Amino acid sequence: MPTNHNYMLIIGKNHLQNQNIVDIFNDHYKPIIVQDISKAIESLEANHSQIGIVMIDDSMDKDEIKDFLDFCLSKHLDVQIPMVFIDGTEDDELYNLVFSLKIDEVIRKPYNPNIFKARVLNLTALFSHKYRLQWLVDTQTKELRESIEVLNQMRLEVLESLGTLVEFRSIESGEHIYRVRFITELLMQEYQQCHPELDISNEMIHEIGMASILHDIGKISVSDTILNKPARLTEEEFNEMKKHTMYGCEIIKQFKGLYNEKTYQYYYDVIRSHHEKWDGKGYPDGLKKDEIPLWAQIVSVADIYDALTNTRVYKSAYHHSKAVKMIYDGECGMINPEVLDCFKNIENEVHQTAQALSGEKIESFQNEEENFVMHNLERERSYHRAYTELxxxxxxxxxxxxxxxxxxxxxxxxxxxxxxxxxxxxxxxxxxxxxxxxxxxxxxxxxxxxxxxxxxxxxxxxxxxxxxxxxxxxxxxxxxxxxxxxxxxxxxxx
CATH class of the missing domain: 3.30.450.20 (PAS domain)
Structure with missing residues (x-):
């Protein structure tokens, strides 16, 4: 809450003038009277939260006035406490100086006490109102930031839950979405460094990483028998599997209210276009080259790498060196050469990140509830495999x-x-x-x-x-x- 400003700091060497000011404002402020600038600065530092106004008399030297106002500017006190200069010199140079140093009001001598009082009280009321408004804005901004943080955390949990749901329906590991997310962010960061002209922000990188969590959300609508078939899909089955990109778009539309327009577009593009290829041979729209959103291209590479280097129901895991060779040779479809160059630059870092986000190490990236569910799911799978092997x-x-x-x-x-x-x-x-x-x-x-x-x-x-x-x-x-x-x-x- 704002503090009550009960004191008036009077800076001047004219005793009669100082007393006159005290008499005029006796029923509004308690006076603090100083006659040199060093004392004025000490008093202001010690009592600034209780000082409601500062009066500076023209009996002070020009350099002293400048030093005091410079100090107030350096401490941003000029926006908290109104400053009044009482001038009887008619010195235009001094007049211009005090205004350039953010004096709020100049009272010319001789003055009418009632008018003087009214002008000063109006000024302090204005500052008090401004101070309270600023306090309210700061308080509400803080509360808004806290609410946004809570909403962002809730959104993250919803996204991770939706993404993990796809993995739970599959016999593949639920770690896939986490690896894809962090590899996506690594690749986006490298693209940011290589292409500064695109003005890719860190916030954009974070949002695209979040969007990658839901890249396969449409698989929720694909039959389990197709999703987990341990053999090559028939043409009919593969056509159904390809529809997961469209199914995902319908799902994300239900959450459109959670995002601003730009962020929603990241999610939509990633879900719809992460299987498009640079030469137009991908799906669902057959987009080619720059028709494919950059973020969808980035997620596609992260998804391909993780799929190659981890066991799937239809294949064994490839070693990192074999996987990257397949990517470079175009065995997984043609990739944007610029994206491919960025991937080459961070190939080793991607490998290290993928290893770090495997097994128990991934738990540091999940919350406690997710750890519990994921741990139990993987434990039951491993128990089943172990029993049959023994x-x-x-x-x-x-x-x-x-x-x-x-x-x-x-x-x-x-x-x-x-x-x-x-x-x-x-x-x-x-x-x-x-x-x-x-x-x-x-x-x-x-x-x-x-x-x-x-x-x-x-x-x-x-x-x-x-x-x-x-x-x-x-x-x-x-x-x-x-x-x-x-x-x-x-x-x-x-």
Whole structure:
């Protein structure tokens, strides 16, 4: 709150003049009277929060007046305390000097006491009002900044939650969105350094990094069976997958009110155009060269690099050196040469950042609640993998719609591929119908089956008798069989 300014600082060597001022303002201010500038400065420093006005008499030397007003200007006291100069010299040079040094009012001698009083009180009332308004503005600005910080943090949490939701639906790691964000910002910073003529601000870099979190948000609307298919997509499936850019645009439109127009455009462009290619062979719009927003090009490179260097449901991770060679050779589509040059400049830093944002290290970039959810999700996945690797039998998962099969443990170590596009590929031809019939006889209330069939096994891939146990899985809403998990045990005796 503003402080009550109860004191008047009177600076002058004319005792009669000083007393006259005290008498005029006796019912408004308590006087502090000084006769030299050093004392005036000391008094002002010690009591400036309580001084409501300063009176300077023409009995002071011109240089002294200048020194005092220079001090007030250096401490910005001229905007807090009104200054009045009482002049009877008619010295135009002195008159011009005090006005140039921000004196607020000049009272000419001889003066009418009532007019003098009215002019000074009007001046102090104006300053008091201005001071209070400034205090209110400062207070409300502080509160507004705090509110903006809270809203920005809430927005960040919403964005990260939406981005992480895509990763949770996929069997890929949820760390992907964090790596893409920080690689995007690194690449934007390098582009900023290489192209100062574009006037890329740090705020813009931050917003584009935030936008990258949602680059694949449209995958929420893509079927799980397509999203997690451990094999090459059919043309029809790939066309559906490509629609995630359009689905994402529809989703981000629902959040348009969270952003100003420019920031919203960053998000929209990144979501829609991060699969466009420099030669026009990308999707969804077939944009080429500078038709593709720069920020979408930057996010595209970050996304490509992270996808190459990390395991996906359909591929193993490539080493950094292999990944960057693929990018430079155009194996992932043509990239803007200027963006590619920037990526080359920070290639090692990108590699280090990606490594730092893997595993437990990423937790320093997440809040406590996200850490808890992410940690538990990854823990359950790792437990599942560990259990199947430690057990002596072969376990598998299959998808009913796409008839794909994923093996764990023994079969993967004896020559059979880990993923099958045909779940019946290694079943003896005479036993295929037997297996199909057994699966079709399961239900949501009786989902488990056991039967003996012959399966190709061993380094020679000879058919061997096996006991197969399958637990079918069902959609709780449609009661439709969607897949299953199973175990294969080799029969070692007759």
């Amino acid at each position: 057990l002596s039998d072969c376990y598998f998962e299959y998808d009913s719609e796409y008839r794909t099969l994923q093996h764990y443990n023994i079969l993967g170590r004896v020559g059979l591929e880990k993923y099958h596009e045909d779940m019946y590929r290694n079943v003896h031809p005479d036993d295929i119908d037997k297996l199909k019939q057994a699966i079709n006889q399961t239900s949501s209330s009786n989902p488990t089956l056991k039967l003996y069939i012959r399966i190709r096994y061993g380094m020679q891939l000879a058919y061997m008798p096996c006991l197969v146990t399958i637990r079918t899985t069902w959609d709780i809403y449609t009661n439709k069989r969607i897949g299953g998990v199973g175990k294969i045990e080799i029969v070692r005796n007759n």
